[in-house]
Amino acid sequence: MTNHSPQLLWRNSSTLESVFVVVMGTFAEKSIALVLVLLAASAMLPALLPCSAELQRFEHPIKPDGSLSLLVIGDWGRNGTFNQSEIAFQMGRTGQELNIDFVISTGDNFYENGLTGVDDKQFEESFTNVYTAKSLQKQWYSVLGNHDYRGDVLAQLSPILRNIDSRWLCVRNFILNAEFVDFFFVDTTPFVQTYWINPEEHHYDWRDVAPRETYISNLLKDLDIALKESTAPWKFVVGHHTIRSVSDHGDTAELSAFLLPVLKANGVDMYINGHDHCLEHISSNDSPIQYITSGGGSKAWRGIFVPNVDKLQYFYDGQGFMSMQLTREVAEIAFYDVFGRTIYKWSTSKLRHQAA
Template sequence: MKFIQRLVLATLVSSSLTYAAEHQQDEVFDEHYYQTHQIKSSITDMDDGYTFLVVGDWGRNGHFAQRSVAKWMDVASYQFDADMIISTGDNFYENGVASVNDPYWQSSYEAIYDGPSLFVDWYVVLGNHDYRGNWQAQIDYSDISRRWNMPAQYFEKMIKLEEGGTVHLVFLDTNPLNPDYQHEPKYQETQRQDGKAQLAWFEQTLKDNENADWTIVIGHHPLYSSGKRYGETGAVRGVIEPLLEKYEVDAYIAGHEHDLQHNKPAGSSVEHFVSGGGSEIRPVAQREFTAFAKSSAGFAVVKVNHHTFTLEFIDDKGKALYHYDLDKSKK
């Protein structure tokens, strides 16, 4: 029986790699390729700053729009000279990975995000579907892959801008912080984590870095949603939002909802973004706090310099859907 299971898994990986090769045989990634694949964007007007892409809810073995999103992520990474890629979680559907040797690493990640400009550092958080499998394996894969970075369930990164200034990135594991999972059997593993310890760490790291020019927090669960979970995010919002407001966080970027959103709740100084269009998509609607929402596959490009935070959503056809600038000098 085990021999048959290994044979099936080996066949799955082989088929996925063959499929990827067949579908990319006409796409030679040279200067001509990038010259003929361009995203019309105003981000290129910003010569300085630090650039990263944000994608979420993607791990589906190339199905739905995952492969086309990956293609345009590669173009965007080249065109905007991206320094890193951030994943907002749900990295492997439906039930995470079993180990660092799980075939999903090849069929859902390595064989999909294989464009040459995607071999920059990836910084990754866990989603709820990742907790259905071996979440520790996603941390351990950091020791196997040069580009995959998940040093712990939650962590931080300080970026020094070349022109001066700092960007403080805080990566949360929102699963243990979500009270909605307390009574869901399939997510009981999330509740075995020490949420109080993470919250204490979260507040301390925000407090210790209050002088950063920009503070951007990344988590899986949105605190506001114009999508499927509209009106259902109050529990996790009650845990996380008070600290975002207290320490004047500039932006919170999440996934979980399979779409692209920018939400601006009344009375809040925090910009709320959702980048969860890495594969499957779901409907959205205009809500009282919606600045932008589109039921589209895609990803975000973020560029930050000393004065300006810029975010642009790009769809799976390479079209710029939405552009937003936040000028620090005007806050």
């Protein structure tokens, strides 16, 4: 198979001594404390950490005409069942039409309980043997979902999987630069407190992220620095969990409390996620942020709708995927159903977006 490896640009391995003290108590108290400490610490960071934040950075080239095309799919890995194979077929057709450059996965890559290890055949049965279209033989950039944490998380992060299928790239938190756009990939599962204190019958693999408070504060610090350093006209953040949603899972309180203030403070254009098994677009009422859900990669049709405080632009309670077509001036998204039909389109210009 062709090597689709992006270029790894840099990683700063130095570690800032812990300056975050998270106040224990109620969830609301911890939310407020963490945000306040982050803001206070940010004033110290130029002196303490003059170099870039500890996020791996990858680079992907744009087309010669100055454009970029990609697909976004989430919540998919079910060995081809629940219409996963049909969605994959339609992704292949759309990918060919748009001449896509890469694919983004918004997490819950392998159901129900992630991978058991790097030799788990589900990797091939749910990924390699399903997304076989020629147009999909491009780099896949992936984040982890909560179902992935129920298995061996380190297996999905292992370079061994790239030896099996070179398309696969899954890193816990990283930046993807494509000249005029920066994608910031964020591992959101550790944010959700209930997975830690009330996992029910499930086991979550917290290796390399425990303790939770340290993980969250360090990630927010690094993300804040990286967003401030970004000179790309477009800034998109990709995570698994919803910030805003009208479907089954609804809003994620921890992301609204911890992550959203950092996104708003740094002019993020879109937050792209999975988790809810649907397609939806919600516009923020108090910022330019667009909340985009693409989680219809396999099992869907939850039959749940809960109104949201922000402006709902579109909601499709079913299976499907999303495309993005970008230039320096214009961003366009489109949703497709299981039959490959375009069911929604929306676009914005950078000038209009900045004015808003």
